Amino acid sequence: GAGVSQSPRYKVAKRGQDVALRCDPISGHVSLFWYQQALGQGPEFLTYFQNEAQLDKSGLPSDRFFAERPEGSVSTLKIQRTQQEDSAVYLCASSPFSSRPETQYFGPGTRLLVL
Amino acid sequence: DQQVKQNSPSLSVQEGRISILNCDYTNSMFDYFLWYKKYPAEGPTFLISISSIKDKNEDGRFTVFLNKSAKHLSLHIVPSQPGDSAVYFCAAQRRGSNYKLTFGKGTLLTVNP
Numbered sequence: 298g299a300g301v302s303q304s305p306r307y308k309v310a311k312r313g314q315d316v317a318l319r320c321d322p323i324s325g326h327v328s329l330f331w332y333q334q335a336l337g338q339g340p341e342f343l344t345y346f347q348n349e350a351q352l353d354k355s356g357l358p359s360d361r362f363f364a365e366r367p368e369g370s371v372s373t374l375k376i377q378r379t380q381q382e383d384s385a386v387y388l389c390a391s392s393p394f395s396s397r398p399e400t401q402y403f404g405p406g407t408r409l410l411v412l
Numbered sequence: 413d414q415q416v417k418q419n420s421p422s423l424s425v426q427e428g429r430i431s432i433l434n435c436d437y438t439n440s441m442f443d444y445f446l447w448y449k450k451y452p453a454e455g456p457t458f459l460i461s462i463s464s465i466k467d468k469n470e471d472g473r474f475t476v477f478l479n480k481s482a483k484h485l486s487l488h489i490v491p492s493q494p495g496d497s498a499v500y501f502c503a504a505q506r507r508g509s510n511y512k513l514t515f516g517k518g519t520l521l522t523v524n525p
Binding site: 301328330337338339340341342345353388390392398399401402403404405406 | 416418444446453454455456457458461501503505511512513514515516517518
């Protein structure tokens with residue numbers, strides 16, 4: 298079956314521009330996660346949804362970052378007024394359960410480059 | 413502050429030999445550990461996990477060892493194959509946090525034919 302898909306795969310933005318990154322989770326998956334992976338680093342947790350409820354946004358680095366999942370399926374991560382330090386790969390993962398981390402299936406990521 | 417550390421950025425081994433990837437952690441609240449494998453331009457994929465109540469878990473060619481007193485875990489791949497060449501991430505989950513993962517920086521494994 299289809300895995301987690303993300304779009305766009307690559308995004309180049311000028312500093313100060315707003316961007317929106319999309320995640321299509323595996324159908325029926327309740328949990329959805331966003332991670333940020335900077336160059337040479339491991340993924341870092343940004344936020345977590347259970348259905349449409351954003352239960353944890355403690356990893357969002359600033360109020361320029363906003364995530365939503367209005368209908369409990371597709372999610373969008375929005376970054377306003379992008380800065381060079383926002384350049385990273387943004388990974389989305391979905392899971393049928395929130396209590397078993399093995400069931401987090403990752404998408405291929407969106408590579409964001411802010412110039 | 414890096415709570416999960418993979419101190420070797422890269423490792424190179426010969427096909428058929430053992431690969432040993434190491435991971436250290438500092439947070440004693442972590443009680444579940446996982447290894448992920450990542451190929452270029454793909455997301456990480458789950459490989460193997462271990463609970464803190466165990467000291468070993470084996471799945472085919474992959475074995476994870478956990479030393480709680482040393483806050484150290486390792487992944488053994490025997491025998492190593494060229495297709496194992498990838499970045500390996502160690503990740504940990506904190507007791508009471510049933511979803512959030514903390515990752516190390518990863519180790520690039522190259523298995524030479």
